[in-house]
Amino acid sequence: xxxxxxxxxxxxxxxxxxxxxxxxxxxxxxxxxxxxxxxxxxxxxxxxxxxxxxxxxxxxxxxxxxxxxxxxxxxxxxxxxxxxxxxxxxxxxxxxxxxxxxxxxxxxxxxxxxxxxxxxxxxxxxxxxxxxxxxxxxxxxxxxxxxxxxxxxxxxxxxxxxxxxxxxxxxxxxxxxxxxxxxxxxxxxxxxxxxxxxxxxxxxxxxxxxxxxxxxxxxxxxxxxxxxxxxxxxxxxxxxxxxxxxxxxxxxxxxxxxxxxxxxxxxxxxxxxxxxxxxxxxxxxxxxxxxxxxxxxxxxxxxxxxxxxxxxxxxxxxxxxxxxxxxxxxxxxxxxxxxxxxxxxxxxxxxxxxxxxxxxxxxxxxxxxxxxxxxxxxxxxxxxxxxxxxxxxxxxxxxxxxxxxxxxxxxxxxxxxx
Amino acid sequence: xxxxxxxxxxxxxxxxxxxxxxxxxxxxxxxxxxxxxxxxxxxxxxxxxxxxxxxxxxxxxxxxxxxxxxxxxxxxxxxxxxxxxxxxxxxxxxxxxxxxxxxxxxxxxxxxxxxxxxxxxxxxxxxxxxxxxxxxxxxxxxxxxxxxxxxxxxxxxxxxxxxxxxxxxxxxxxxxxxxxxxxxxxxxxxxxxxxxxxxxxxxxxxxxxxxxxxxxxxxxxxxxxxxxxxxxxxxxxxxxxxxxxxxxxxxxxxxxxxxxxxxxxxxxxxxxxxxxxxxxxxxxxxxxxxxxxxxxxxxxxxxxxxxxxxxxxxxxxxxxxxxxxxxxxxxxxxxxxxxxxxxxxxxxxxxxxxxxxxxxxxxxxxxxxxxxxxxxxxxxxxxxxxxxxxxxxxxxxxxxxxxxxxxxxxxxxxxxxx
Numbered sequence: 001x002x003x004x005x006x007x008x009x010x011x012x013x014x015x016x017x018x019x020x021x022x023x024x025x026x027x028x029x030x031x032x033x034x035x036x037x038x039x040x041x042x043x044x045x046x047x048x049x050x051x052x053x054x055x056x057x058x059x060x061x062x063x064x065x066x067x068x069x070x071x072x073x074x075x076x077x078x079x080x081x082x083x084x085x086x087x088x089x090x091x092x093x094x095x096x097x098x099x100x101x102x103x104x105x106x107x108x109x110x111x112x113x114x115x116x117x118x119x120x121x122x123x124x125x126x127x128x129x130x131x132x133x134x135x136x137x138x139x140x141x142x143x144x145x146x147x148x149x150x151x152x153x154x155x156x157x158x159x160x161x162x163x164x165x166x167x168x169x170x171x172x173x174x175x176x177x178x179x180x181x182x183x184x185x186x187x188x189x190x191x192x193x194x195x196x197x198x199x200x201x202x203x204x205x206x207x208x209x210x211x212x213x214x215x216x217x218x219x220x221x222x223x224x225x226x227x228x229x230x231x232x233x234x235x236x237x238x239x240x241x242x243x244x245x246x247x248x249x250x251x252x253x254x255x256x257x258x259x260x261x262x263x264x265x266x267x268x269x270x271x272x273x274x275x276x277x278x279x280x281x282x283x284x285x286x287x288x289x290x291x292x293x294x295x296x297x298x299x300x301x302x303x304x305x306x307x308x309x310x311x312x313x314x315x316x317x318x319x320x321x322x323x324x325x326x327x328x329x330x331x332x333x334x335x336x337x338x339x340x341x342x343x344x345x346x347x348x349x350x351x352x353x354x355x356x357x358x359x360x361x362x363x364x365x366x367x368x369x370x371x372x373x374x375x376x377x378x379x380x381x382x383x384x385x386x387x388x389x390x391x392x393x394x395x396x397x398x399x400x401x402x403x404x405x406x407x408x409x410x411x412x413x414x415x416x417x418x
Numbered sequence: 419x420x421x422x423x424x425x426x427x428x429x430x431x432x433x434x435x436x437x438x439x440x441x442x443x444x445x446x447x448x449x450x451x452x453x454x455x456x457x458x459x460x461x462x463x464x465x466x467x468x469x470x471x472x473x474x475x476x477x478x479x480x481x482x483x484x485x486x487x488x489x490x491x492x493x494x495x496x497x498x499x500x501x502x503x504x505x506x507x508x509x510x511x512x513x514x515x516x517x518x519x520x521x522x523x524x525x526x527x528x529x530x531x532x533x534x535x536x537x538x539x540x541x542x543x544x545x546x547x548x549x550x551x552x553x554x555x556x557x558x559x560x561x562x563x564x565x566x567x568x569x570x571x572x573x574x575x576x577x578x579x580x581x582x583x584x585x586x587x588x589x590x591x592x593x594x595x596x597x598x599x600x601x602x603x604x605x606x607x608x609x610x611x612x613x614x615x616x617x618x619x620x621x622x623x624x625x626x627x628x629x630x631x632x633x634x635x636x637x638x639x640x641x642x643x644x645x646x647x648x649x650x651x652x653x654x655x656x657x658x659x660x661x662x663x664x665x666x667x668x669x670x671x672x673x674x675x676x677x678x679x680x681x682x683x684x685x686x687x688x689x690x691x692x693x694x695x696x697x698x699x700x701x702x703x704x705x706x707x708x709x710x711x712x713x714x715x716x717x718x719x720x721x722x723x724x725x726x727x728x729x730x731x732x733x734x735x736x737x738x739x740x741x742x743x744x745x746x747x748x749x750x751x752x753x754x755x756x757x758x759x760x761x762x763x764x765x766x767x768x769x770x771x772x773x774x775x776x777x778x779x780x781x782x783x784x785x786x787x788x789x790x791x792x793x794x795x796x797x798x799x800x801x802x803x804x805x806x807x808x809x810x811x812x813x814x815x816x817x818x819x820x821x822x823x824x825x826x827x828x829x830x831x832x833x834x835x836x
Contacts, residue, residue, distance in 0.1 A: 020753070024777055097776060103798055109787050111797045116779065118809050201809055222640070222810050243832035250834035335438070344828075357827055358515060359442055361534065369527050369830025378835070379529045379826065380521055391536050391619055392640050393810040396826040408797065408814040409775050410762075412787025414661035416668035417796070 004184055008192040011147050012199025014177040015120040019145035022178050023117050027094040029172050030141055034090035037168030038083040041133065044164055045079045051160035052129060059127075059153050067257075072127045072154055082133040082161070085383065089137040092382040095400045096143040099409065108415045113406040117143030119201035121403065122193045123385070124149045124215065126207040129157035135204075136165045136179040138385050142403035145178050147200065149193055152185030159183070194219040204398075206386050209313070224398055226363075226389040228313040228339035229259030231371045234330040234356065236347035237270030243368060244275045244346045249282050250370040251344065257315050259387060260342045260364075260374040264310060264320040266330045269295065272323050276300055288317045295323035310337040327352050331359050338362065340389045342374040363389050363396040422602055426610035429565050430617025432595040433538040437563035440596050441535050445512040447590050448559055452508035455586030456501040459551065462582055463497045469578035470547065477545075477571050485675075490545045490572055500551040500579070503801065507555040510800040513818045514561040517827065526833045531824040535561030537619035539821065540611050541803070542567045542633065544625040547575035553622075554583045554597040556803050560821035563596045565618065567611055570603030577601070612637035622816075624804050627731070642816055644781075644807040646731040646757035647677030649789045652748040652774065654765035655688030661786060662693045662764045667700050668788040669762065675733050677805060678760045678782075678792040682728060682738040684748045687713065690741050694718055706735045713741035728755040745770050749777050756780065758807045760792040781807050781814040 022030075041048065052074040059069055095115045102112035121144045125131040132148055139146035150158040162181040169176050182189045194203055194215055203223045205215050212227050233251050235244040244267075251262035267276055272295065280300030283290055290302025291309045300321060309320045310333070324330050327345075334343050344366035345356040353367040364374040374397065376384025381399030388394045394402030440448075459466065470492040477487055513533045520530035539562045543549040550566055557564035568576040580599040587594050600607045612621055612633055621641045623633045630645050651669050653662040669680035685694055690713065698718030701708055708720025709727045718739060727738045728751070742748050745763075752761050762784035763774040771785040782792040792815065794802025799817030806812045812820030 020777075023779070024773075105796065105798055107791070107796065109791055109796075114775070114783075116776075119779075240832070246832060246834055254835050355442075357532070358534075359438075361441070361537075362825065364826040364828060365532075366828040367830060368832050369828050370834045372835035373525070373527055373828055373830075373833070374826070378523065378525065378527075380523055391823045395823055405809045405813055407780065408782040408792070410782060410784040410787050410791055412785060412791075414658070414664060414786050415791070416664055416788045417672055417790035 004186045004188045005192050007184060008182060008189050009196065009199070011180045011182065012120070012196045015145040015147050015180060016199050018175040018177040019117065019119045021175050022140070022145055023096070023143050025143065025174055029174055030094065030143075031090045033140060033168045033172035033174050034086050034137055036171040037133070037137070037165050038086040040164035040167045041079060041083040041086070041161065044160065045076060048079055048157065048160040048164070049074060049076065051156040055154050055156045064153070068127060072129070074129060074157060078130065082130050085130075086133055086137040089141050089383055092141060092400060094141065095404050108413060110411040112409045112411070114409045115401070115404045115406050118403060118405055119144060120199055121146045122149065122200045122203045122221070123147070124190060124193070124203065124205045124207070124211070126151040126211065127154050129154045129161060131206060132158045132161040132181070133165070134383065135385060138383055138400065138403060140178060142400045144403055147180050147182060147193060149182040149190060155185055191218065194221055197221055204385050224386060224388045224390065224394050224402065226259060226339075226341060226387050229261065229341040230263045230311065230313050230337060230339040231260055231341050232264050232266055232334050232338060232343045233262045233371060234266040234334070234343070234345045235268060235271060235275055236327060236345060236349060236352055237268040238349035238352060239271060239275070239346040240348060241271065241274045241278075244271070245278045245282070247344065247346050247368070247370050248279050251372055252283070252288060252319050253286050253317075254370070254372050256317050258372070260371050261315070262319065262371050263312065263314050264322065264337065266322050266324050266333055267296070268326050268330070269323050270326070272296070272299060276321070283319060286317070288319055290319055290321055292321040293323060296321040313339065327355060331356065334360055334362070341387070342366065342371045344369060344371050363387065422604045422606045423610050425602060426600060426607050427614065427617070429598045429600065430538070430614045433563040433565050433598060434617050436593040436595040437535065437537045439593050440558070440563055441514070441561050443561065443592055447592055448512065448561075449508045451558060451586045451590035451592050452504050452555055454589040455551070455555070455583050456504040458582035458585045459497060459501040459504070459579070462578065463494060466497055466575065466578040466582070467492060467494065469574040473572050473574045482571070486545060490547070492547060492575060496548065500548050504551055504555045507559050507801055510559060510818060512559065513822050526831060528829040530827045530829070532827045533819070533822045533824050536821060536823055537562060538617060539564045540567065540618045540621045540639070541565070542608060542611065542621065542623045542625065542629070544569040544629065545572050547572045547579060549624060550576045550579040550599070551583070552801065553803060556801055556818065556821060558596060560818045562821055565598050565600060565611060567600040567608060573603055609636065612639055615639055622803050642804060642806045642808065642812050642820065644677060644759060644805050647679065647759040648681045648729065648731050648755060648757040649678055649759050650682050650684055650752050650756060650761045651680050651789060652684040652752070652761070652763045653686060653689060653693055654745060654763060654767060654770055655686040656767035656770060657689060657693070657764040658766060659689065659692045659696075662689070663696045663700070665762065665764050665786070665788050666697050669790055670701070670706060670737050671704050672788070672790050674735050676790070678789050679733070680737065680789050681730065681732050682740065682755065684740050684742050684751055685714065686744050686748070687741050688744070690714070690717060694739070701737060704735070706737055708737055708739055710739040711741060714739040731757065745773060749774065752778055752780070759805070760784070760789045762787060762789050781805065
């Protein structure tokens, strides 16, 4: 135990020191490091894949299920995508030092805001090794040092990727301790990382609900996180039926395991007979299990939905369906059962859509678009370190801006306060 | 104890319900409520002053010191200022619903951000009754419900002010539960307020270090806060000596008890002989005790500074003084001893000033201006609910924007994700 504690504490001290150097690193140096990292990943693709094969063999030996092994497994194509992802971050605008909201005050001083890094970011993730490259790139570009703690099952893969990251930093003359891997599979390392308030400014957890709930209970450091993605599509009776069917289908079935997938479909009673039979047929064809209320069961075949179904983030080919009177009941339902992640209205009526957009208190609200668009790339943030359903600081997909903060800058000419 | 718990829980439930109504209240209604509140305060000035006189008599009876009684005491002029403050908030632009960062994406969707309230804000403050009016006004204008917990010594005054606030809300057709007072002097009420995660979104503590430290240990709700204001003025050897003397004087002596008052003066050795004797004379005349290092003691008269002096937020006519080699040592000193509140450089050299502004990691950094300017009114935010030295969400003086968050809004035309 003491070894783990001192290992993580040392990473923390080194990260804090590196963060001060990174905060003042210029954009060119950061971009050089990112390009070099990508080149190293391509050059050492074989080492990364060999290390990953060892992780995969070990996971299979431990009896991990195929979904787990899928998430863990890298391929030459995925390594190339990782390298390209790092290069894409290099191409993003550097947020650090950006000045905004400059105003001249009657006293003569000028007040502005300057975007600056947060400091040290701890990232805790599970089995996907590509997070190592993505997170390192985003933290570096935003001027933050980071400490990465991947799943113990992907430790060999993460070590191989982290070696490329370090080589890239070194080639650009930046401190290698800017990106550090917690190099132990011991679980106690996480406990240390999330309570090391003097060395870590923010924790970004990426993983399942069990992980997030544990961190929420135990972390003494603020987190950027989302717990559940109970996302809704509400079909208003002013909706175009074809559009409603297309969006409901896409929001549920384009991918089942993602946080922005629709879990509950709400349909206004005035349009239920037009859209529910068609949606029900599509779901049936795609083997999506339907849990519906009595009114919906008149149009679709499925089980009767229970109260707890409406709270459930299925992450599976299951959908809850409910018929509501109209907009007000839909907004009430979302306020009660939703997780403030992403909710969409399909409607032709602008006034109702605007009420939905304004009154639904979620990190993303959408009008006539699929909830699956809630994503950093799709929003044009370039990349994301995760999606936040918290209200403070960063809400929704978190890109480079979410990894920075703003300080006030005052430019004077000797002004004093009267 | 159970009574206190159920009282506070009930306030929480009511606040949550009120917050949903307030979030959709239009600007005109909020402004009508603010104007009516100000009118009620003027109309009931006598009741407010009588209630305050009872609080003051009680505090004197309890043997409270004169500084405490000063903070507690209202006058007809202060009541008028309170009313004017509320009217000034009415005149500020409403942040709620403001759309920004609108971009069209290649997929056809438009992505934008909409400013929305945080929800329910708990404000915990000590003896100044005017906070009741200020905080209520800022929370209301930003669309948030609030629960106010003032010091037990000002309970009568707070009740009288809160009655005016409620009357104003009622006249504007807004829920009276939008602003609620914790109507008990029991200390357990604070414990309940700061752990009621389901009903309160953010806690804003306004008070001394002891209060903040307690809340920091016990709160389970995120806070907007500052703990210390160990602010520095660094006089570079490129400074104009007259300006340096004027700013050092103002930053220390304009008011001693405020968080943005200078606590430590750092002077580059190259200019020490020009500025320190003059500054030392001023401080001596104003009875400011000097705690200085050996190099500074060659120019000023005072005690030898100890290591712990440099960490101290004096909040009193005491100042620490240190001679440094130059910019790098000043930045190092501030990183080690500072509290990331407000720090200023006096310099003629632009490159050095820019390094200071960029590298000093504080909520406000200033060039050639007094630290005393770190204030919501001075920055043009209109008013402030406090100053934050946290890095997440709101940093520096917190005005209406700091009491809101942004959600993503997606406008589509039936787009689905490929």
